[in-house]
Amino acid sequence: MKKKVFFLALLASFTALCACNGGRTGEKGSEDSLSAVVGITQDLDSLDPHKAVSAGTDEVLFNVFEGLVKPSVDGTLVPAVAKDYTIAPDGMSYTFTLRENVKFHNGEVVTADDVVYSIKRCAGLLDNPDPEVVVESALSVISAVDKVGEDTVVLKLSEPNTELLGFLTCFIIPEDYTEQESKPVGTGPYRFVSYTPLTSFVVERFEDYYGEQPYLSKVTFKICASNDAAFMELLSGSIDVFPYLTDEQAAQLPEDYNLAVGSTNVVQAMFLNNAFGPFADNKVREALCYAVDKEELLNIVGGGRGHVIGSNMFPNFGVYYDETLENYYTYQPEKAKELLKAAGYDESNPLKFTVKVPSNYDIHVATAQVLTEQYKKVGVQAEIQLIEWSAWLTDVYRGREYEATIVALDSALAPSDVLKRYVSTAKNNFVNYNNPEFDEVFAKALASTVESEKVSLYKEIQQLLTKDAASVYLQDGAKLVAVNKKFTNFLFYPVYVLDVAALKPAE
């Protein structure tokens, strides 16, 4: 009895100590340089690309499916299933000419009917819509999708919009193919081979692909339980490419891996519920912006990597991005204190609020801890509450029941997509931002057909958000990717995709 208890106590304490010892076993990476294993940390939520909600799924399915157009590395949209397109000068219709002899993975040729069906499905325009399909709200301006001849499709809009192209990356699938969820069929450079939930998603080169043939004949997306588990596998050599390295892991990268650094293309911010009592006051929100030392934040959570942002947009938007706003709110704790005082908060009556942070994102939890410390210095008491991702989606994002929250928002390749959530009537305006001037300028920008005018209007919109301190905009984080030295040419896109077709074997 005596020995047993002693042993149990010892064992228990050791388990607590070593609870994090992941398995180092796992099969070695294949010697065949024509196949690669890519580590991902999220299981796919659906193989039907129109039903997938999470960005992590789209990121992988990007290799299997294509839209009429697809994003390219420099942020422009290049023709894919469509050969060519024209946008009517008034912004009321789009005409697409299909590429000849584009084949689906099941061998059938893509027809105009398939394209009409796919776009209608994404826009929710089918007669019997499948309730599970995630309808892209930006496509709701489409009033009709018409087949004109065998290789031409015309989209008619109910209001002028010259930015719809960024959403027409929605994947083209065969009409009335019912097995999309178990055997997905698309037109991409890779075709589906197998999917084992929580284990792997395997694709192989599609020999009939119309474009350039990918270098790797087979790619396995290995689904790892967590970031740490994936890194363990990487250390043991069973993963060739891992795109979600943390700063700490990057520093420990084994010798046979290269580190590729890009940007995550997200807006990380502490979003403030503008409808919550104290935050309805502009002065309070401005004070919260002035009280943040973003340089220190980047040093602590990102090892100095990452890009400070000043509004709800990230640098990869190029001409639309207003970089002058990065220095609009510099770190000025004294000014923050003054503003707080003017708003009626001081030491005897400190500003208090709760930050809801999704617990699965280490970066946001770390950011929250740094911010609460910085706020403490100006006498603001911010309390962290960790919540699950699903609870975040229902309570914070849809229910808007929160005071402040820290997350990162991604976006499609259209400046309207990243900014439309601030329109006062937008369904996803979870910050409850309400500024009639913003709504007006946004509508103008969306309808504008002159590029230079569009650029200046979108800059004006960003300035409005910054001046109003709609939220505390923090950074566009650095994306750190481990790539086995066997491979080169890992490409970074300004959207959230993981392009394995570009990977080349290193000579």
Place this chain on the structure above:
Amino acid sequence: MSVACWLKKDGKYNINRIIGLLFVAIALLISLVGCFYTPYDPNAMNADIKNAAPSFSHLFGTDNFGRDVFSRVMKGAGTTFLVGISVVSIGAVCGCLLGAFTGYFGGLADLILMRVNDALAAIPSILLALVFVSVFGSGTVQLVAALGILFIPSFARVVRSGFVVQKELDYVKNARLMGAGHLRIMFVHILPNIKSSLLSALAIGFNNAVLSEAAMSYLSLGVQPPDASLGRMLSEAQPYLFRAPWNAVAPGLMILISVLGVGLLSLEGGEKHD
């Protein structure tokens, strides 16, 4: 009885007691001092000394925010022990009442309550605590409530089995003949006689509570950041296990000495009456 006497058993110094007492004393001292004084502010960050190795200025080094690990262990141990003691108190008080009544009176209520007890014990405690926390939200209070409820069955069973044996003994029958009431017999006569098994249950319960707190906070369901607790510290140290092992070693060591210390002490308490 002096401490020196208590440390002896059969005239010889008892090594288990000495080590146990030493460990518990160290753990208590560190956590008590931590309530009033820490070398640094446990939450103060410093980007310049992220993950610094142990040195004279930072005894256990610093963590990934540049916070002093020793200060955080002092503060975190206090939190963890407080959770442990609260959990055991809830479990022990409710468990004693439940076990005493069912054990003493028996009958249908005993049968039903003990089957409920069995059912509760059959569910993995972490899983049940997870359900509790996801329904009522995460936080220290919810954690204490969840773990407290989970700890009731083990105490109830220990106390009940004691009562079942004791109530048949002559002294209880005598007391009844003398006209003592049921409550008096239960809590004045029987309870002191099962003291020893209850004490070891308390010690083991405390250890389990500390480990459960660590596990729950490790799953980021207990104590909320930036507050320190030993489990949270372990959880936060995980990514830095190779580069900055002191982040995990310091709180792990603290859990080890406290759990081991209490375990060694309780070992003796139980054995004497076996």
